[in-house]
Amino acid sequence: xxxxxxxxxxxxxxxxxxxxxxxxxxxxxxxxxxxxxxxxxxxxxxxxxxxxxxxxxxxxxxxxxxxxxxxxxxxxxxxxxxxxxxxxxxxxxxxxxxxxxxxxxxxxxxxxxxxxxxxxxxxxxxxxxxxxxxxxxxxxxxxxxxxxxxxxxxxxxxxxxxxxxxxxxxxxxxxxxxxxxxxxxxxxxxxxxxxxxxxxxxxxxxxxxxxxxxxxxxxxxxxxxxxxxxxxxxxxxxxxxxxxxxxxxxxxxxxxxxxxxxxxxxxxxxxxxxxxxxxxxxxxxxxxxxxxxxxxxxxxxxxx
Amino acid sequence: xxxxxxxxxxxxxxxxxxxxxxxxxxxxxxxxxxxxxxxxxxxxxxxxxxxxxxxxxxxxxxxxxxxxxxxxxxxxxxxxxxxxxxxxxxxxxxxxxxxxxxxxxxxxxxxxxxxxxxxxxxxxxxxxxxxxxxxxxxxxxxxxxxxxxxxxxxxxxxxxxxxxxxxxxxxxxxxxxxxxxxxxxxxxxxxxxxxxxxxxxxxxxxxxxxxxxxxxxxxxxxxxxxxxxxxxxxxxxxxxxxxxxxxxxxxxxxxxxxxxxxxxxxxxxxxxxxxxxxxxxxxx
Numbered sequence: 001x002x003x004x005x006x007x008x009x010x011x012x013x014x015x016x017x018x019x020x021x022x023x024x025x026x027x028x029x030x031x032x033x034x035x036x037x038x039x040x041x042x043x044x045x046x047x048x049x050x051x052x053x054x055x056x057x058x059x060x061x062x063x064x065x066x067x068x069x070x071x072x073x074x075x076x077x078x079x080x081x082x083x084x085x086x087x088x089x090x091x092x093x094x095x096x097x098x099x100x101x102x103x104x105x106x107x108x109x110x111x112x113x114x115x116x117x118x119x120x121x122x123x124x125x126x127x128x129x130x131x132x133x134x135x136x137x138x139x140x141x142x143x144x145x146x147x148x149x150x151x152x153x154x155x156x157x158x159x160x161x162x163x164x165x166x167x168x169x170x171x172x173x174x175x176x177x178x179x180x181x182x183x184x185x186x187x188x189x190x191x192x193x194x195x196x197x198x199x200x201x202x203x204x205x206x207x208x209x210x211x212x213x214x215x216x217x218x219x220x221x222x223x224x225x226x227x228x229x230x231x232x233x234x235x236x237x238x239x240x241x242x243x244x245x246x247x248x249x250x251x252x253x254x255x256x257x258x259x260x261x262x263x264x265x266x267x268x269x270x271x272x273x274x275x276x277x278x279x280x281x282x283x284x285x286x287x288x289x290x291x292x293x294x295x296x297x298x299x300x301x302x303x304x
Numbered sequence: 305x306x307x308x309x310x311x312x313x314x315x316x317x318x319x320x321x322x323x324x325x326x327x328x329x330x331x332x333x334x335x336x337x338x339x340x341x342x343x344x345x346x347x348x349x350x351x352x353x354x355x356x357x358x359x360x361x362x363x364x365x366x367x368x369x370x371x372x373x374x375x376x377x378x379x380x381x382x383x384x385x386x387x388x389x390x391x392x393x394x395x396x397x398x399x400x401x402x403x404x405x406x407x408x409x410x411x412x413x414x415x416x417x418x419x420x421x422x423x424x425x426x427x428x429x430x431x432x433x434x435x436x437x438x439x440x441x442x443x444x445x446x447x448x449x450x451x452x453x454x455x456x457x458x459x460x461x462x463x464x465x466x467x468x469x470x471x472x473x474x475x476x477x478x479x480x481x482x483x484x485x486x487x488x489x490x491x492x493x494x495x496x497x498x499x500x501x502x503x504x505x506x507x508x509x510x511x512x513x514x515x516x517x518x519x520x521x522x523x524x525x526x527x528x529x530x531x532x533x534x535x536x537x538x539x540x541x542x543x544x545x546x547x548x549x550x551x552x553x554x555x556x557x558x559x560x561x562x563x564x565x566x567x568x569x570x571x572x573x574x575x576x577x578x579x580x581x582x583x584x585x586x587x588x
Contacts, residue, residue: 014410020491021411028402028466029417031458036424039432039439046435099329102322109323115571116330118578119337122570124520126538127559130545131336134343134552142339145356174332182578235428238522242542256430263434264527276431287426 043273051270064274073250074258074275080165081255085233087169092229093222096177100184101214114185118178125175129242132171133158136243161251164244168252172239176232180225187221188214220294227290231283255279337563344368344556351552367557374547374554377561379533380540384519387452387536391518392511394457395465399510400503403469404495408481418470421463429460429523437527451528452536456518465510472506473499505576512577519566537562 047064051057068074103114120128135142136157144154157167191214199209237256240246246253246261253261259279263272338358343351344367346360371377405411406418440451456462476499484494500507525539535543541558548554570577 016491017409018411021405021409021414024405024409024491024495025402025417027398028421028458028462031398031454032421032424032463035436035455035458036427036432036460036463039435040424040427042435043431099326102326107319107322113326113330114578115574116333119567119570120333122516122567122577123563124538124566126520126522126542127563128336130541130555130559131340133545134556135336135339137550137552140351140550140552142335142356145354148354178333235430238538241522241526242545259430260523260527264437269434269438273431273434276428276434279428280431283426283428 043276046270047274047277049270051268051273053267053269057270060270064271067271068274068278073253076250077253077255077258080251080253081234081236083165084169084172084236084254085230087166088172088233089226089229091169092173092177092180093226095173096180096225097184097222099177099181100188101210103181104185104188114181117181120175121178123175125238126242128175129171129239132167132174132239133243136167136171158244159248161248164248164252168236168239168243171243172233172236175239176229180229183221183225184218187218191217223293224290227286231286234279234282340556340559340563343552344560346553348551348553351550364553367553368561371554371558371561375540375544375558376533377540377558380535380537381562383449383534384537387449388515388518390453391456391461392514394453395462395514396507396510398457399462399465400469400500400507401495402466404473404499406466406470407473408476408478408499409491421466425460425463425467427460432459433523433527440528446528447530447534448528449534452521452524455524456514456521461514461517465514468510468513469503469506472503476502508573508576509579512573516566 048059048061049057050060050063099117103110103117134140136144138144138154138156138159141154141157143157147154155163157163195213195217196209199213204212235256236254237260240252240254240257241260244252246257255275256279259272259275262268262275342358342360345363345365346357346367347362347364350357350360350362406414436451436455437446440446445451480498481494484498489497520538521536522538522542525536526542529535529539532540532543541555541562544558545555
């Protein structure tokens with residue numbers, strides 16, 4: 001605790017501030033404690049228990065975690081989640097950055113392009129996934145019908161172990177690339193014009209000033225966006241649920257889908273809690289990494 | 305700067321390239337919507353016709369009517385609208401109240417509590433969902449709308465709201481409050497009559513954000529709701545997908561009806577929304 005108040009006065013005003021301050025935050029703090037903090041603790045406790053929905057709960061120590069380590073499906077799921085993330089993040093970030101570069105200067109029709117790319121962000125994930133399930137449909141889907149025009153017999157995208165995940169990745173990139181684009185445009189517009197002018201005077205061309213001015217200036221935003229996109233990808237669920245239900249033969253079963261299945265279909269609440277903590281741990285590490293690196297960047301920024 | 309003809313030609317060429325690339329990506333984004341609209345009017349057999357028709361030969365408006373006899377679509381709609389509205393009002397009220405206190409009232413423990421709230425934002429929802437399910441079952445709240453309303457207001461969504469509103473209130477000069485206090489206003493009146501009107505842009509951002517998040521929420525309805533009549537649009541639509549299989553004309557009519565109103569709202573509030581995303585996204 002550094003400063004709990006700028007003016008330390010013992011008068012009635014200070015006492016009033018204590019009371020109203022706590023009064024104003026109390027609904028949120030109470031709700032937060034009941035609906036977030038307490039369940040968090042209980043989830044940790046449950047992860048050390050055998051906890052079927054009905055019947056006896058018993059303490060099993062680290063057994064759930066040990067079972068995870070030897071669970072073949074878990075490692076498959078873990079690999080799939082990694083595959084999804086590694087496929088989506090670079091694709092999404094590079095595309096978003098390119099679009100932001102094209103759409104950050106004023107040009108004719110800029111509003112239309114920005115809106116078109118942003119509309120999927122506004123659309124419900126479930127609706128977007130249903131529509132793309134239809135786009136990827138084997139016989140009636142638009143993609144295969146267009147391929148047929150070039151005399152190519154399209155594959156059964158969502159029923160093919162090798163193609164289902166890429167199809168889901170494409171769907172997800174298109175859904176969210178507009179969001180990152182908007183963040184990048186905002187960052188690009190923050191770069192002072194004087195820097196470009198200085199670079200031009202020094203004889204730097206377009207490519208050079210991109211790598212030496214633009215990129216360093218927007219690195220903090222890019223990094224933040226990467227971390228947020230990674231965390232979002234690790235939690236992918238809705239599009240998998242709608243498009244593939246984790247299939248074919250577990251090839252698109254991801255971590256949150258597995259947690260949901262264990263907890264709410266098979267009712268192995270203890271095991272599912274332990275799985276959820278694996279997710280929490282990964283997210284925690286990423287968030288701490290982000291904080292650490294952000295501190296360094298803020299320092300660097302004031303340095304230059 | 306004077307451009308030589310050669311330079312101008314190159315510039316025009318690269319501009320053409322930029323427009324081609326942007327048009328291509330815009331098409332990829334918009335064609336699914338056109339395709340959805342087109343299919344929603346098609347006869348079932350027209351869906352499988354090759355080559356694909358963007359304009360159906362006959363418009364079958366009945367698809368839209370039939371959807372209502374297949375699923376309680378109007379109930380899904382009603383549930384989504386009213387749950388979203390209640391959550392928006394609740395979140396904006398409680399989050400702005402707390403955000404104001406965190407920004408302007410010097411009380412003991414303020415910084416610590418705020419830090420705890422913020423760090424809890426990184427708890428994945430999936431972790432707390434399991435104990436929450438058991439908790440709601442003990443309260444007999446499974447298959448009611450209470451979890452769908454209370455969890456977003458007081459969970460991570462609410463904390464995010466506090467954060468947004470606090471950032472906003474911090475920029476308001478303190479003199480304003482001090483003057484009001486000398487006039488004998490109590491804190492709640494200051495908050496209600498002076499601060500809230502100033503905070504309208506912040507509230508608008510939070511409103512749009514919360515509305516879109518709740519409207520699209522899928523995981524919570526999936527675990528807490530079983531009865532069809534109580535489902536929200538995303539859950540109802542996903543169930544409908546399982547039921548009708550490849551009756552895409554019905555499915556697309558339903559998705560058109562689910563999407564169009566939200567997109568209209570978006571077009572009206574577009575500028576503010578995109579600004580809000582840029583602002584909050586960067587500060588997060």
